[in-house]
Amino acid sequence: MSLSISNVVPAEAPARRTPRRRRGIGGYGKPVLEIVMVLATVAYMFPLYIMVSMSFKTAAEAAGSPISPPQSLYLENYATAWSEADLGRALTNSLIVTVISITVAVLIGAMAGYAIVRGTRRWSTPKLVLFLLGLMIPGQLGMVPLYILMRDLGLLQSHLSLIIYYAGSLMPMTVFLYAGFLKTVSPTFEEAAKIDGAGWWQTFSRVVFPLLRPVTGTVIIINTINIWNDFLTPMLYLAGTPNRTLPVAVFSFQGEFASEWGLIFAGMVIAALPVLIVYFFLQRHIIQGFAGGLKG
Amino acid sequence: MSAGLAVRGDASARPSSLGGAPSTGSRRSSVGRVPNWFLIPALVFYAVVVLYPSVAGAYYAFTDWRGGTEANWTGLENFIALVGDSAAVASLVNTLTIAVTLTLVQTGLGLLLALALNAAIRGRNLMRTLFFAPMMVPPVIIGLLWQYVYTPNGPLDSLLEIVGLGALSQSWLGNSQIALWSIIASVIWHHVGMSMVIYLAGLQSIPQELYEAAAIDRAGPLRRFWSVTRPLLGQSTTIAMALTMTSSLKLFDQVFVMTGGGPGVATETLSLIMYKEAFVYGEYGYGSAIALVLTMIVAAIVFLQMSITRRGEVEA
Numbered sequence: 001m002s003l004s005i006s007n008v009v010p011a012e013a014p015a016r017r018t019p020r021r022r023r024g025i026g027g028y029g030k031p032v033l034e035i036v037m038v039l040a041t042v043a044y045m046f047p048l049y050i051m052v053s054m055s056f057k058t059a060a061e062a063a064g065s066p067i068s069p070p071q072s073l074y075l076e077n078y079a080t081a082w083s084e085a086d087l088g089r090a091l092t093n094s095l096i097v098t099v100i101s102i103t104v105a106v107l108i109g110a111m112a113g114y115a116i117v118r119g120t121r122r123w124s125t126p127k128l129v130l131f132l133l134g135l136m137i138p139g140q141l142g143m144v145p146l147y148i149l150m151r152d153l154g155l156l157q158s159h160l161s162l163i164i165y166y167a168g169s170l171m172p173m174t175v176f177l178y179a180g181f182l183k184t185v186s187p188t189f190e191e192a193a194k195i196d197g198a199g200w201w202q203t204f205s206r207v208v209f210p211l212l213r214p215v216t217g218t219v220i221i222i223n224t225i226n227i228w229n230d231f232l233t234p235m236l237y238l239a240g241t242p243n244r245t246l247p248v249a250v251f252s253f254q255g256e257f258a259s260e261w262g263l264i265f266a267g268m269v270i271a272a273l274p275v276l277i278v279y280f281f282l283q284r285h286i287i288q289g290f291a292g293g294l295k296g
Numbered sequence: 297m298s299a300g301l302a303v304r305g306d307a308s309a310r311p312s313s314l315g316g317a318p319s320t321g322s323r324r325s326s327v328g329r330v331p332n333w334f335l336i337p338a339l340v341f342y343a344v345v346v347l348y349p350s351v352a353g354a355y356y357a358f359t360d361w362r363g364g365t366e367a368n369w370t371g372l373e374n375f376i377a378l379v380g381d382s383a384a385v386a387s388l389v390n391t392l393t394i395a396v397t398l399t400l401v402q403t404g405l406g407l408l409l410a411l412a413l414n415a416a417i418r419g420r421n422l423m424r425t426l427f428f429a430p431m432m433v434p435p436v437i438i439g440l441l442w443q444y445v446y447t448p449n450g451p452l453d454s455l456l457e458i459v460g461l462g463a464l465s466q467s468w469l470g471n472s473q474i475a476l477w478s479i480i481a482s483v484i485w486h487h488v489g490m491s492m493v494i495y496l497a498g499l500q501s502i503p504q505e506l507y508e509a510a511a512i513d514r515a516g517p518l519r520r521f522w523s524v525t526r527p528l529l530g531q532s533t534t535i536a537m538a539l540t541m542t543s544s545l546k547l548f549d550q551v552f553v554m555t556g557g558g559p560g561v562a563t564e565t566l567s568l569i570m571y572k573e574a575f576v577y578g579e580y581g582y583g584s585a586i587a588l589v590l591t592m593i594v595a596a597i598v599f600l601q602m603s604i605t606r607r608g609e610v611e612a
Contacts, residue, residue, distance in 0.1 A: 030415070030416075030417060033412060033415060033417055034417045034418055034419075036412075037412050037413070037417060037419075037420075037423060038419070041423050041426055041427070044426065044427060044485070045426060046451070046455065047441055047442065047445050047451075047485065048429075048430070050441070050444065050445060050451045051441050054444070065454060066444075066447075066449075066450050066451045066454050067451050067454045067455060067458075104341075107337075108337040108338040108341065109338055111334040111335070111337060111338065112334065112335050112337075112338035112339070114330055114334055115330045115331075115332060115334035115335040116335065118329065118330040119329050119330045119331075119332060119334070119335070120329050120332075121329075127335065131338075131342065134342065134346045134347075136542075136594060136595055136598055137346065137350050137591060137594075138545070138546050138567075138587065138590050138591055138594055139546070140353075140546070140566075140567055140570050140571075140586075140587035140590055140591075141349070141350045141353040141354065141584070141587040141588060141590070141591045142345075142346060142348075142349025142350040142352070142353045143349070143353070143570075143571075143574065143587065144349075144353060144356065144574050144580045144583060144584055144587075145348070145349040145352035145353050145356065146345060146349035147575075148363075148580075149344075149348075149349065164341065164344070164345060165345055167341045167345070168341035168342050168343075168344055168345020168346055169345050169346060171338050171341060171342040171345075171346070172342070172346070174338075175338060190327075191327050194327035194328070195327060200330060200331055200334070204330075204334070225431070225432065228434070229432075229433070229434035229435060229436075230434075231434060231435060231436045231548075231549045232548055232549065232552075232571070236575065246434070247434040247436040247437065250434075250436065250437060250440070251436050251440075251553065254440055261444060264440065265441075265444075268437045268440060268441065271434065271437060272432075272433045272434070272437050275432045275433070276429065276432050276433065279429065279432045280425070280429075283425045283428075286432075287424070287425075287428055287493050290431075290490070290493055291493045291494060291496070291497035
């Protein structure tokens, strides 16, 4: 689990300084590989360059050469996109939905993992398998009944509908991660707490949950990206309302301003930027979280 | 999935450090078992959002439900209709094409990137960061971006012209022979960082001594890759392939944004026609039948893949 992958993308490990590299590159091999990879990276970044450069172009420039850089930083696109697509509101919506969903998922997922691993042993596996089933069932199968249910409960067009949806649909992955991690944690501390007279809730909140911190990080990272970038369900539940999340807002903005690419790209940059900024600051943790979560 | 291996490995290693307690279960009997109410909140959300709707959806797949109150049992009629529905058949073929191509190409490219960026070359940390960065961007935005990249005389065509390949220019999303491959290429671009990261984690868990031993035996780079790296990356391959396969079978956002399934039915996918049937035409029963077919395919492939790739794995 996360323990075993703490060395993903490490700082320069001492072993890497030995001249005899595992890939056997030495002599001319290394510079060649470096040149190839630099070229590959530049080519790979081309679409992102297009996105950023287009967002600074005036309508006239945008109609010209698609790959030339903008002549000046035309910021009007950003101002217009921000106000026309109501992106401030959409950003707030995305934040509210993501933060509350994650909080709920972490709390109930950790509790469930605790109950599965340290509960009655005979039912431990069936309980876990019940949750793991959810990893295999495509969301499409339950999409219609869930939509009807939300409609009948009067929850459509509200943040609450999405929060309930994420708290439930993220359970398989979340419980899977917590249960897997808890299996590797010795119960000594919990037993000590119990013997000292702590109740179950106290033992969980004061002893077990803090011990789960590494995997809680993984759970938060994976779930945040999934929720923040999700599109289909937010579109079904919230399209056309002021409660829509960022991806939905950018999509309908694109529909409205069909060919004004400068504007559309400014909106796209605004929507992509928050997570990218966090990513560049926390990239090591985020990459580890993904690799660790999937491996676990 | 392959979690079982890792978890079991860790669990068997731990007790020995606790003085050889054979089973943590017997020790805990003195303090009791965690009461089941700890499980209930998660179970309630999971049942309401996943279990109940999935069972109900599987039931509606056998009805003619159109959103009114009446849902009549019609047996296999929806599935018989599916076989004669050219859009549905095309979407099935496209979905499988997408899944197989993505699984092979994206995993292969991910492995190459991981091998290159695991070597001690300059700037590799920055490159890793950049190759994984698109994973942070919503698929809808990636779809819109690539829709523009592919516009006739757009960025891709201009780029091809500059490097002297102007003859290749064409209607990347408008040509029904090519549109599906254009979408696949954009999805690979979006997700290849994920496969790379999985392989990097795998590469870094291979003990360095194995390479030293192989070097002493005068194994060349290719020999070292084939005899040391390749077998020990089995688990990474299982994870990378399973993940790509299951997510690409459900591909929706990019296709919805870039082509909406067109031109004609050239890029229809199961998720896309399911969405259209259910939420555009109100054919809840028929849409659910498509979703059930998708579920069966996902389940079949997960089982198949688990049984095949497990055999190729070696524990490091």
